[in-house]
Amino acid sequence: MVEGIKVIPENCKGCKLCVPACPFGAIEIVNKQAIITDKCVLCGACVGACKFNAIVIEKREEAPKQDLSAYKGIWVFAEQHAGHTQSVAFELIAEARKLAQDLKEEVSAVFLGSGDLKGQAKELIEYGADKVYIASDAHLKDYLTEPYSEVIVELINKHKPEIFLLGATTTGRDLASRIAARIRVGLTADCTALDIDPDKKIIRQTRPAFGGNIMATIISPNYRPQMSTVRPKVFKKLQKDPSRKGTVVEIKPSISQKSLRTKIIEIIQSTEKKVNLAEAEIIVSGGRGIGCAENFKLIQGLADAIGGAVGASRATVDAGWISQFHQVGQTGKTVSPKLYIACGISGAIQHLAGMSSSDIIIAINKDPYAPIFDVATYGIVGDVLEVVPAMTKKFKELLA
Numbered sequence: 001m002v003e004g005i006k007v008i009p010e011n012c013k014g015c016k017l018c019v020p021a022c023p024f025g026a027i028e029i030v031n032k033q034a035i036i037t038d039k040c041v042l043c044g045a046c047v048g049a050c051k052f053n054a055i056v057i058e059k060r061e062e063a064p065k066q067d068l069s070a071y072k073g074i075w076v077f078a079e080q081h082a083g084h085t086q087s088v089a090f091e092l093i094a095e096a097r098k099l100a101q102d103l104k105e106e107v108s109a110v111f112l113g114s115g116d117l118k119g120q121a122k123e124l125i126e127y128g129a130d131k132v133y134i135a136s137d138a139h140l141k142d143y144l145t146e147p148y149s150e151v152i153v154e155l156i157n158k159h160k161p162e163i164f165l166l167g168a169t170t171t172g173r174d175l176a177s178r179i180a181a182r183i184r185v186g187l188t189a190d191c192t193a194l195d196i197d198p199d200k201k202i203i204r205q206t207r208p209a210f211g212g213n214i215m216a217t218i219i220s221p222n223y224r225p226q227m228s229t230v231r232p233k234v235f236k237k238l239q240k241d242p243s244r245k246g247t248v249v250e251i252k253p254s255i256s257q258k259s260l261r262t263k264i265i266e267i268i269q270s271t272e273k274k275v276n277l278a279e280a281e282i283i284v285s286g287g288r289g290i291g292c293a294e295n296f297k298l299i300q301g302l303a304d305a306i307g308g309a310v311g312a313s314r315a316t317v318d319a320g321w322i323s324q325f326h327q328v329g330q331t332g333k334t335v336s337p338k339l340y341i342a343c344g345i346s347g348a349i350q351h352l353a354g355m356s357s358s359d360i361i362i363a364i365n366k367d368p369y370a371p372i373f374d375v376a377t378y379g380i381v382g383d384v385l386e387v388v389p390a391m392t393k394k395f396k397e398l399l400a
């Protein structure tokens with residue numbers, strides 16, 4: 001693990017070889033000495049370029065080696081709000097089942113909350129968990145970083161899972177990073193695909209990188225558990241099976257005083273009328289092609305006519321036409337409705353990253369070569385301002 005970089009003054013000749021070698025323009029020569037500025041990202045390009053061994057990257061001590069064979073099973077963090085298990089937990093269990101088949105291991109879910117949690121545990125088993133660890137305590141009723149991470153770190157240290165998956169939600173992102181830092185393992189955030197390397201039997205975690213222009217596949221070969229957060233709606237949950245049997249393990253959580261520095265005083269529900277985009281079965285999305293903020297009324301009209309929710313491309317959000325809450329895509333929400341209608345959306349890779357797994361995609365665009373047509377089930381080449389009102393009218397007639 002890299003900690004820092006330094007120039008050894010007695011070795012540095014001020015030859016400037018390192019200056020063009022640095023892709024980040026992070027090296028200046030002052031009084032015949034190389035100075036590394038805070039633009040440095042520790043890529044190490046200058047180290048190889050220096051002929052005088054004047055630049056060194058200092059390494060921090062590695063975390064102690066683990067006995068990897070002691071780690072078994074795939075764990076899923078079962079996120080809850082107000083006691084209700086979030087859909088992402090069921091989606092992750094479904095994916096964990098596939099990974100478990102390759103590894104021939106069991107799938108466990110971890111549910112933290114307060115009161116009697118046996119009903120939630122049963123539901124997690126019905127959706128595919130073999131074992132559910134439940135920890136009930138008044139301090140675990142609502143999510144708080146410190147008590148949740150303390151309880152889960154203790155569980156991980158005791159039971160040693162090989163893989164630990166969390167939803168890339170606000171809660172999951174916060175919790176995963178805290179846990180990974182405490183147990184000194186890597187974390188691949190915001191994954192969109194997971195699979196098992198058939199030879200090494202480790203998880204391959206795929207996520208968009210460099211602004212979504214490439215997909216990076218990341219492995220954590222040396223430490224356990226291998227941790228990932230996964231975007232909601234990337235995987236589909238299994239059919240609920242009430243006949244499934246599993247084991248419920250009740251944990252008596254011990255929460256230290258130092259983990260109780262913050263408390264939730266009140267939860268205030270937003271008064272903004274919010275559609276649950278991630279759960280919507282029909283989404284009508286508007287892009288820059290609709291022309292102006294006012295025309296989102298047409299998108300809303302079509303959505304209302306067919307019982308759908310309104311989505312948007314980032315271009316329209318950036319233009320201030322609609323709130324970020326509606327944004328679909330890599331930096332917005334990942335959705336997987338039965339029907340997605342893309343109106344005046346070009347189909348940039350970052351938009352597709354959030355909606356291409358929709359069952360049926362209808363694209364309306366005046367440009368027949370727009371990339372959105374490559375993923376569309378049905379394409380309508382035409383002016384969105386004519387096509388959308390016509391569709392709304394027809395649907396209203398048909399559904400009256």
Ligand SMILES: Cc1cc2nc3c(=O)[nH]c(=O)nc-3n(C[C@H](O)[C@H](O)[C@H](O)COP(=O)(O)OP(=O)(O)OC[C@H]3O[C@@H](n4cnc5c(N)ncnc54)[C@H](O)[C@@H]3O)c2cc1C
Pocket residue numbers: 211212286287288289290312313314315316327328329330331332333343344345346347348349350351354364365366367370382383384385
């Ligand atoms: C790091 C990063 C993250 C990003 N994240 C996201 C994200 O989460 N979501 C997202 O959406 N984008 C995201 N983007 C932006 C993305 O690259 C595109 O810029 C954006 O999706 C374009 O939005 P658009 O399709 O509405 O606009 P445009 O690309 O401008 O497309 C407008 C389309 O409308 C069509 N059109 C114009 N007039 C009409 C008409 N009258 N009738 C019919 N069609 C018409 C045009 O032919 C065109 O195809 C991200 C970019 C980066 C770099």
